[in-house]
Amino acid sequence: DAKTTQPTSMDCAEGRAANLPCNHSTISGNEYVYWYRQIHSQGPQYIIHGLKNNETNEMASLIITEDRKSSTLILPHATLRDTAVYYCIVRVLYNNNDMRFGAGTRLTVKP
Amino acid sequence: DAGVIQSPRHEVTEMGQEVTLRCKPISGHDYLFWYRQTMMRGLELLIYFNNNVPIDDSGMPEDRFSAKMPNASFSTLKIQPSEPRDSAVYFCASRNSAREDTQYFGPGTRLTVL
Numbered sequence: 001d002a003k004t005t006q007p008t009s010m011d012c013a014e015g016r017a018a019n020l021p022c023n024h025s026t027i028s029g030n031e032y033v034y035w036y037r038q039i040h041s042q043g044p045q046y047i048i049h050g051l052k053n054n055e056t057n058e059m060a061s062l063i064i065t066e067d068r069k070s071s072t073l074i075l076p077h078a079t080l081r082d083t084a085v086y087y088c089i090v091r092v093l094y095n096n097n098d099m100r101f102g103a104g105t106r107l108t109v110k111p
Numbered sequence: 112d113a114g115v116i117q118s119p120r121h122e123v124t125e126m127g128q129e130v131t132l133r134c135k136p137i138s139g140h141d142y143l144f145w146y147r148q149t150m151m152r153g154l155e156l157l158i159y160f161n162n163n164v165p166i167d168d169s170g171m172p173e174d175r176f177s178a179k180m181p182n183a184s185f186s187t188l189k190i191q192p193s194e195p196r197d198s199a200v201y202f203c204a205s206r207n208s209a210r211e212d213t214q215y216f217g218p219g220t221r222l223t224v225l
Contacts, residue, residue: 044154
């Protein structure tokens with residue numbers, strides 16, 4: 001399955017948009033892009049997922065490039081509580097064995 | 112809903128002792144997953160169940176580890192005997208396959224084996 005590449009860390013000012021990139025250049029046609037985050041000392045939390053169209057929910061927006069080789073998670077108005085490690089995961093829908101959490105991006109939201 | 116419940120939240124034990132971690136999935140969820148997280152290896156899937164039946168235990172590190180799900184609302188992960196290298200945070204997650212492909216994680220159990 002496709003691997004993902006994310007920056008190790010990013011900073012964002014409180015109230016500004018946080019844009020977290022993810023590269024998945026070997027993604028297959030039936031693989032979805034998932035985003036989870038892990039706040040310190042908590043379990044991972046689902047954020048959003050998509051196949052090829054941009055997606056938006058109450059937490060974030062997911063922008064997937066037309067060639068699907070990369071995506072960006074957007075937190076429109078970051079707060080201090082958004083400080084966490086963000087994981088980009090590429091997997092086939094309903095493939096339970098394929099929740100491969102890499103190192104993720106450590107996002108720090110600063111006041 | 113209370114979410115996925117795990118107990119204990121912290122466990123400190125000595126090498127050679129038996130350790131049992133517990134998980135109560137979200138009511139109505141038919142999949143249950145056990146993960147282990149360490150600094151060196153990140154988050155790894157150990158085993159998962161569907162309708163209380165173990166489906167894939169290929170991630171279980173060795174025979175010292177065992178997991179059971181006697182009913183839809185309870186699962187255990189047992190380590191016997193425990194070793195210092197088992198020290199990690201163990202997460203349980205559950206999913207409702209009929210509704211969505213989202214896993215809901217518990218708060219984890221931090222295990223320290225001295």
